[in-house]
Amino acid sequence: MSKWQNEEQAREQIKALVTEYYHQFKEKKEVYKDGERITYAARVFDEKEMCALTDATLDFWLTTGRFAEQFEREFAKWIGVKFAHLVNSGSSANLVAFMALTAPELGDRQIKKGDEVITVACGFPTTVTPAIQYGAIPVFVDVTVPQYNIDVTKLEAALSSKTKAVMIAHTLGNPFDLGAIKKFCDKHNLWLVEDNCDALGTQYTIDGVTKFSGTWGDIGTSSFYPPHHMTMGEGGCVYTNNPILNRLIMSFRDWGRDCICPSGRDNFCGHRFDGQYGELPKGYDHKYVYSHFGYNLKVTDMQAAIGCEQLKKFPNFIERRRYNWDRLHKALECVQDKIILPEPATNSRPSWFGFLISIKPESGLRRNDVTRYIEEHNVQTRLLFSGNLIKHPCFDQIRRTDAYRVVGDLHNTDYIMNNTFWVGVYPGMSDAMIDYMAKVIIEAVR
Numbered sequence: 001m002s003k004w005q006n007e008e009q010a011r012e013q014i015k016a017l018v019t020e021y022y023h024q025f026k027e028k029k030e031v032y033k034d035g036e037r038i039t040y041a042a043r044v045f046d047e048k049e050m051c052a053l054t055d056a057t058l059d060f061w062l063t064t065g066r067f068a069e070q071f072e073r074e075f076a077k078w079i080g081v082k083f084a085h086l087v088n089s090g091s092s093a094n095l096v097a098f099m100a101l102t103a104p105e106l107g108d109r110q111i112k113k114g115d116e117v118i119t120v121a122c123g124f125p126t127t128v129t130p131a132i133q134y135g136a137i138p139v140f141v142d143v144t145v146p147q148y149n150i151d152v153t154k155l156e157a158a159l160s161s162k163t164k165a166v167m168i169a170h171t172l173g174n175p176f177d178l179g180a181i182k183k184f185c186d187k188h189n190l191w192l193v194e195d196n197c198d199a200l201g202t203q204y205t206i207d208g209v210t211k212f213s214g215t216w217g218d219i220g221t222s223s224f225y226p227p228h229h230m231t232m233g234e235g236g237c238v239y240t241n242n243p244i245l246n247r248l249i250m251s252f253r254d255w256g257r258d259c260i261c262p263s264g265r266d267n268f269c270g271h272r273f274d275g276q277y278g279e280l281p282k283g284y285d286h287k288y289v290y291s292h293f294g295y296n297l298k299v300t301d302m303q304a305a306i307g308c309e310q311l312k313k314f315p316n317f318i319e320r321r322r323y324n325w326d327r328l329h330k331a332l333e334c335v336q337d338k339i340i341l342p343e344p345a346t347n348s349r350p351s352w353f354g355f356l357i358s359i360k361p362e363s364g365l366r367r368n369d370v371t372r373y374i375e376e377h378n379v380q381t382r383l384l385f386s387g388n389l390i391k392h393p394c395f396d397q398i399r400r401t402d403a404y405r406v407v408g409d410l411h412n413t414d415y416i417m418n419n420t421f422w423v424g425v426y427p428g429m430s431d432a433m434i435d436y437m438a439k440v441i442i443e444a445v446r
Contacts, residue, residue, distance in 0.1 A: 011058055015051040022047035032432045037378045040354065040424035041227030044317065048309045056305035064263050068304035074311055075237060079212050081220070083246040084239040086299040086307075087253055090197040090223020091126035093236035094167075096297060097193050097219040098130035100238075100248040101165060103292060109164065109191065111136055116162040116405070118190075120150050120169075121389040122413040127169050127195045128389060132403065137162070139405045140390065142412050146343045148356055148384065148420075149176035151412070155184045158407045163188065169195035170202060171384070172422060173321070173352035175213045175345050179206045182216055192217030197236070200229040201318040201351030218242060219249070224303075227426070229317060229351060230310040232303035248292070256294025259286045263298070318351045320427035324434050325352040328425060331438035338363040338445040354422040356384065357441070358415070365445060367419050373444040379423060379437050387417030 004010040027046070056067050068086050076084035087093050101111045111117070113135035119128055121140040128138050141154045148171040155166075166185055170176055185192045196202075196214030200222050203210050214220025219242075222228075224235035238249050250260055258277060261268035266287065276282045277289045329341055340358040344350050359365050371381045386392060388410060390399065398404065423437055 011055065014058070015054055018050050018054050019047040022050050026050070032430050032436075034432070034436050035378055038380060038424070038429070038433050038437060040380045040382050040422070041426045042428050043226050043231050044313070044426065044428045045231075045306075045310070048312075049306045052305040052309045053302055056302045059301065061264075061301050063300060064298045064304070065301040067301045067308055068299055069262070071304045071307045071311065072237075074308065076239065078311065078314075079220075079239065080215050081239045082241045082243070083249070084237055085246075085249055085253060086304060087236045087238060087297040088299050088303075089234050089297075090195075090221060090225060090228070090236040091129075092253075092295075092297040093197070093221035093223065093238045094126050094193075094195055095130045095295070096238050096249055096252050097221050098134065098167065099252045099292075099294075100219065100245055101191050101193070102134060103248045103251075105244060105248065109189070111164045111191075114162065115164045116160055118155065118158045118163060118166045118168075120413070121406075121410055122148070122384060122387065122416055123169050123171065123389070124195075124197070124385045125389055125392075125394070127167060131167070132398075136164075137402070137404055139163070139407060140410065140413075141407050142410050143171075143416070145358060145412050145415065146340050146356070147174055147176075147345055148172070148342070148416065149174060149345065150181070152177045152180040152184070154407055155181070158405075159188060163190060165191035165193060167191075167193040167195065169197065170199035170213050172342075172354040172356060173199045173202055173325075173350040174342065175199060175202050175204050175348045175350065177345060178204045178213070178216045179347060182206065185217075191219075194220045196220045197223035197228065198353040199351060201314065201321075203349040203351075204345075205347045214239065215241075219245060224307060224310075227424075229321070229353065230307065230314050232299065232307040232310070235299050235303045235307060251292050252294040253297045254294065255296055256290045256292035257287070258289040258291040261287060317427040320429075321352045321425050322350070324425035324427075324429050325350075325355055327431065327434045328355050328423075328438055331435065332357075332441060335442050335445050338365060352425050354382065355425050356420060356422045358420040359445075361419070363445070367421060370441075370444045371421050374423075374440050377440045377443075379440050381421045381423055384416050384420050384422065387420075388413045391417065 072084045116137045194217040202213040222237040224232040342356040
């Protein structure tokens with residue numbers, strides 16, 4: 001005979017055991033000691049995420065469901081947009097965001113093959129990959145140091161009659177000059193896609209109005225990969241205030257279908273069998289009408305359940321990242337003769353993803369010698385992703401072709417490729433960890 005009177009009672013007892021398991025086996029109890037390995041990022045969670053995951057697992061719905069709907073609703077409200085849709089990664093979010101702009105519903109503003117998208121080569125490849133794979137032309141512009149974002153003085157030089165969009169990322173929490181870029185896009189009727197994967201929670205002010213990065217442009221994207229500001233394990237989000245783009249985002253995420261019925265619900269719109277689409281027979285089942293060449297990029301409900309709990313912790317995560325960044329910056333000011341310290345963008349309040357450091361050319365130091373010393377002393381380092389994307393093997397077959405354009409030279413991009421690295425400031429870091437990192441970095445450059 002079962003010891004549970006109903007399913008709810010069973011769930012609660014299972015979750016109580018999960019909570020006990022967390023406290024006994026997963027909860028971090030030891031204080032950090034100098035010399036222990038410090039990673040650039042790590043998951044910060046407790047029993048609440050594990051219990052939420054358990055809840056979703058017991059539902060055994062597996063695909064997008066009630067937890068995904070809850071997260072999309074709460075995330076949209078928190079960040080300040082009308083529409084938010086979960087996908088399976090930040091890279092997929094960028095893919096969906098770009099592909100939405102290729103839809104014929106957009107008329108003259110539709111991005112077609114051969115049209116141009118202004119971006120940077122100093123960043124993560126999947127900000128640029130969708131344009132290249134589609135057949136659009138990325139136009140690469142140099143960046144500035146120590147902000148590590150697009151040089152807005154080069155925007156007009158990058159413009160051509162084929163330009164349709166600007167799609168760039170905010171670098172490690174530091175936003176690009178949204179004021180200048182928004183003005184440029186508005187002036188020339190260009191789409192603005194903010195790759196916000198490394199800057200969730202960053203605030204930016206234009207003309208006295210403060211909003212989160214990712215919400216100033218037409219579409220914003222986020223990533224919930226474990227090292228990011230909050231995590232679902234894998235996962236991402238695409239968000240917008242534009243109802244037309246919202247429908248296109250849903251279509252490209254969900255197989256390219258025309259129907260917007262939620263997963264598991266039939267005839268949500270009430271017109272499942274009475275429409276005329278393309279050359280299909282009248283009344284063809286709307287659930288199987290495809291208006292775009294789309295994908296299946298949905299997130300699972302187990303991931304979304306974790307995200308629902310992470311979102312509750314997120315404001316504290318942001319504040320701790322800022323605190324850690326400030327503490328490390330102050331500690332490293334004594335070696336500014338050797339390194340360039342990062343600077344927040346004007347009019348911004350960054351939600352820092354990492355702490356960027358560039359070796360000064362006159363120091364006589366080599367970046368690899370510095371990072372090798374730091375790594376040998378158990379502090380994990382990372383480079384600024386691709387450094388210069390067009391130098392990578394993925395460009396071998398298209399290098400010096402008309403598949404892309406470069407505006408001027410990429411002097412600072414190449415400098416970053418050769419001289420820049422970063423360390424973490426994630427919210428699980430204690431003061432002792434930040435201080436040890438600073439000590440090792442100072443030793444490395446001295």
